[in-house]
Amino acid sequence: MKDTIRRGAADFLNYKYLHGICVITIALSVFVISAFGLFLINAGDLMVSWKKGIRIIAYLEPGADEETRDLIIGEMETYPEVAGVEYVSSGEALDWLKEEIGRQTALLEGLTDNPLPDAVEVSLSGDIDGADAISSLAARMEGLDGVADVEYARKWIERFGGIYNLFRLTSMILIGLIVSAVMMIVANTIRLILYSRIDEIKITRIIGADDAFIKYPLYFEGMMLGFLGGLAGLVLLYAAFFITVPQLSSAGLLVYFQVRFLPWNLVLLILLISMTVGWIGCYFSIRRFLRF
């Protein structure tokens, strides 16, 4: 084991040019994937912030007392999909309606009697998923004692939900395709590097090395390549991130939400995956070269 690592490390230094190119390729690959991942994560955040803007209004039965109202509010606050519950009295509702209707307030000026009921407005947490979840939430709210009616922008939500699902699904397919394409690119690069070393491998075999003697240091090298490449790719992404984001901010594009970098666990996952790909690339390429 110690010996494997020693020989792997020695070889690693022995092929500076080849390994340099391989690390660069892996770094660029990791960069591409994680840049795309970063983009999707932030687009997802954006979607969540949109979802948080959704409101469901529950109209209370006329003349519902304070107790019923508190009960309803308390119940709604226990729903996991619900981020906040706010009581809107009929007076507030009328003011809001006037504002909504805008310039045609003339229409409502003649009213002396407020025909609107009291209501409870519910805002959603970001992790509710799809139009169905929202309509089932609405149905649950409607079933509560003291709730007369529930209203929300069903059409808009359905449309939005459709688009969001489309975006999420296509970007998942896309990232799947990109990740596999990039893994194959990395495997190809490792294959080319092993190809350049085929003479060395052949000679080592013919003076009596068994497969293990040849394979394990190469696996170690593959993992090192993956690790260094992954690290370099992430550093590159971090640099690009810290050059780009302040410029987006200063261009006034980031007023509605916060752009964030990849979370730590994803960074570790990427490193792990790039090490694994380095190893797998070696694993499958070597099989071909050990046939001699």
Next chain:
Amino acid sequence: MKDTIRRGAADFLNYKYLHGICVITIALSVFVISAFGLFLINAGDLMVSWKKGIRIIAYLEPGADEETRDLIIGEMETYPEVAGVEYVSSGEALDWLKEEIGRQTALLEGLTDNPLPDAVEVSLSGDIDGADAISSLAARMEGLDGVADVEYARKWIERFGGIYNLFRLTSMILIGLIVSAVMMIVANTIRLILYSRIDEIKITRIIGADDAFIKYPLYFEGMMLGFLGGLAGLVLLYAAFFITVPQLSSAGLLVYFQVRFLPWNLVLLILLISMTVGWIGCYFSIRRFLRF
């Protein structure tokens, strides 16, 4: 020239393994980039379809006659940003308002006199750009004789415009980064392939070949690699597209808009670029190898 191509083609067949790997790498690279491009194009279409949903309402002065109204409509139809103009009588507007307010129509039931003015509703073409353009269009509309007032969802449009700009800018940055990363990957692969052929190049030089004799067939090979790789990548994308899209449709995700493949001119551009990258990759790598 004929000779260069003959030798290039012969060499091309001479290194099947290396060139196979190179073509695969370029194909995967082109696939990644063009998949991402496809994604962005369709996301852009989605944005455009959203923008087309924007409506600007111009309220006419009370008692405007039919002539004024037609004049206004005619004028608005000449604006390039405008896709359609529709007249909405005050009666229609009231119906629409009732629908909008939803369950609280009780509120409006008492009205016998319609307080709403006649209006003209304008829908936008997809190529209007940003909130500023929309507000300038609104200002122009407001300046027309016979228009009392203009109303549109300013806040919503501003927010939407911000998000759209953010999406567009970041995806442009992203595609720029990805394209350069992938070009470097391709150049690296070509470098590795030339590295595997370094002995041949050295020998050819030492028996008297000048740089031109060595370079031009390699340039030709690089362009061939780029072309074949680009073609393969696009075919791959096309295949992925035709597997994915029907599934998206049948999953009911494509009800709001049509997904389309890359347009022909972009396909040609991608082929051209991948040939150029193949050539450039050769160009810069050879310089290093001709130093011997």
Next chain:
Amino acid sequence: MKKMPFDPERTIIRLYDVSKYFGETDALVNVTFDVCRNEFFFISGPSGAGKSTLMKLLYLEEHMSSGYAIVDGMNLARIRRNQVPMLRRRLGIVFQDYKLIPNKSVFDNVGLVLEVAGIRSRKTVRDRVMDVLEKVGMADRHDAFPPTLSGGEQQRVAVARAMVGNPSLILADEPTASLDPEAAEMIFDLLVSAHSEGTTIVITTHDRYLLSKGCTGSIYLKKGQCEGPDGACR
């Protein structure tokens, strides 16, 4: 040619009716001979006669097309894949084209044989490698890389690598081709002294001078066939 009784204590190599075809080229045709333990055995013949091919069959770089062969107790026709490295580690091989690893120093090239054989002690490796490099006159170039060596120097390193593991059988394919007569004599003397310590030596050569020196047995190949009295090998 009768099949002789086989005594693994006595016979280290037995080839019986071995042929090797490369497509239409008949590199070896029905070659039959034995090499006894502690022989000093010559294989000679003109260019393209099949000498190197014969060597390659013995260390399994190539596989014979037909026939039957035993090397150091192992039946080459039936050997399992994982036994091949074991066989090779018992041999010391000088390749006609040297087969030195260009990215490794002379020291590491020679030391690799010991590493492959599982010797982990850095000191043992160092001592044995420097010792054998000293013998072939390359000790002062131990940290050079093969591409910077002259042809003869590379060949001497190749000989050193074949000898460093003290193998019981040395297969040397034209080990003195690139050497001047003095250096060739030095290498030959080295092989002679290994022989006197009990090693079996098989050399291919067309060096008239070497051939004039003593050997305990030899065959002459021509176009893949043994040429000897009445078509027999020895």
Next chain:
Amino acid sequence: MKKMPFDPERTIIRLYDVSKYFGETDALVNVTFDVCRNEFFFISGPSGAGKSTLMKLLYLEEHMSSGYAIVDGMNLARIRRNQVPMLRRRLGIVFQDYKLIPNKSVFDNVGLVLEVAGIRSRKTVRDRVMDVLEKVGMADRHDAFPPTLSGGEQQRVAVARAMVGNPSLILADEPTASLDPEAAEMIFDLLVSAHSEGTTIVITTHDRYLLSKGCTGSIYLKKGQCEGPDGACR
């Protein structure tokens, strides 16, 4: 050693006080000699003496550390980068390690010299290549790839490649090292017949047999230095 008057009609190679150092290795030290046109010139010396290095200086694979050299009218110290291929195309070189391109057939390897020289007629190339392969006895293997050839066969292809362009100067680095005496004689005779047609031949060798054959001039190198009467080269 006095600098002799230089007559480019008479002298094809002049080395004056040429040295070549590789780091601490002195491959050549103050070597001075002339080779006249149509000479048959031998360079001999033990392994590592600097013979190949000397050759490499002549075709500019290496650049001399100091001194002054003219090859076929070109001053090697002042030659421009784009003149190097022109010089090389006038030479026929047999490399000690053959330097055949493994992915090209024997025919293409030899034909490459003609392509490089700008001969476009497929028929001319074909005739000349097959002719010279015939002469070295490799015509029947013209579509084989070098790794499938025996050492001696590769060497003969290397000789064929050096001769195919009818160069005015052939530099042959141990062109018979891997050959049996008969094949060596054949190659030597080929060089002799080229010589009789006016080609200048420079051969490095340590083949006693070749050295015993006639030559019109020779030097003996040892540790990079000429060894001759009073330290002079010839």
